[in-house]
Amino acid sequence: MDNLHTLKINEIFYSIQGESTNSGLPCVFVRLTYCNLRCVYCDTEYAFFDGTDMTIDEILAEVNKYKCKLVEITGGEPLVQESVHTLMKNLCDLSYTVMIETGGSLPVEKIDKRVKIIMDLKTPYSKMENKNRYENINYLKPTDEVKFVIGNREDYEWSKTIIEKYDLTGRVLQVLFSPVFDVIENIDLAKWILDDNLNVRFQIQLHKYIWHPETRGV
Numbered sequence: 001m002d003n004l005h006t007l008k009i010n011e012i013f014y015s016i017q018g019e020s021t022n023s024g025l026p027c028v029f030v031r032l033t034y035c036n037l038r039c040v041y042c043d044t045e046y047a048f049f050d051g052t053d054m055t056i057d058e059i060l061a062e063v064n065k066y067k068c069k070l071v072e073i074t075g076g077e078p079l080v081q082e083s084v085h086t087l088m089k090n091l092c093d094l095s096y097t098v099m100i101e102t103g104g105s106l107p108v109e110k111i112d113k114r115v116k117i118i119m120d121l122k123t124p125y126s127k128m129e130n131k132n133r134y135e136n137i138n139y140l141k142p143t144d145e146v147k148f149v150i151g152n153r154e155d156y157e158w159s160k161t162i163i164e165k166y167d168l169t170g171r172v173l174q175v176l177f178s179p180v181f182d183v184i185e186n187i188d189l190a191k192w193i194l195d196d197n198l199n200v201r202f203q204i205q206l207h208k209y210i211w212h213p214e215t216r217g218v
């Protein structure tokens with residue numbers, strides 16, 4: 001019966017994973033509609049409302065077409081829709097490697113333990129810093145990842161403080177630092193990390209360099 005539940009899906013597509021430690025790998029993306037946040041740098045506003053209702057069986061059939069075992073659940077904010085948990089469980093049962101990208105403002109404790117969580121902690125530049133649900137950190141696994149999207153030096157310093165306060169580098173597989181596209185120079189963020197000998201992974205949104213930054217479905 002569960003598989004008859006519907007989710008509003010913005011798009012399902014096959015592309016190169018652009019962020020996280022799986023960056024560079026072919027991946028099927030399932031982008032869910034809706035987001036409870038409004039980050040100033042958001043590049044997926046088209047997912048706030050637009051979408052098509054699909055049953056979980058229909059989503060699984062669409063994912064299966066790509067013959068790729070790495071699947072990322074993203075948004076918008078995928079945790080807005082409760083049935084996402086059923087979708088993730090089904091994908092794991094079918095032996096997919098499943099990742100979820102979440103903005104970090106909604107509870108993560110119900111996420112199937114087989115799923116890799118990539119959780120944002122929203123920096124001051126995003127204007128969504130007050131939405132961070134810090135208790136989520138207690139539910140992250142050693143295989144999960146935490147991402148900071150950095151818009152300026154203040155964000156960088158803030159992120160360092162949060163990493164230390166919650167011992168993030170000791171708690172999760174990887175802490176990711178990503179520059180806000182077209183707002184700060186990649187080289188500046190790279191230099192700050194090297195100057196401080198910081199144990200984080202610098203990453204760029206790879207798909208924006210492979211394709212035109214405005215291209216959808218990649």
Ligand code: SF4
Nearest residue numbers: 035037039042076103
């Ligand atoms: S959480 Fe993600 S999808 Fe939602 S507004 Fe922020 S950047 Fe956009």
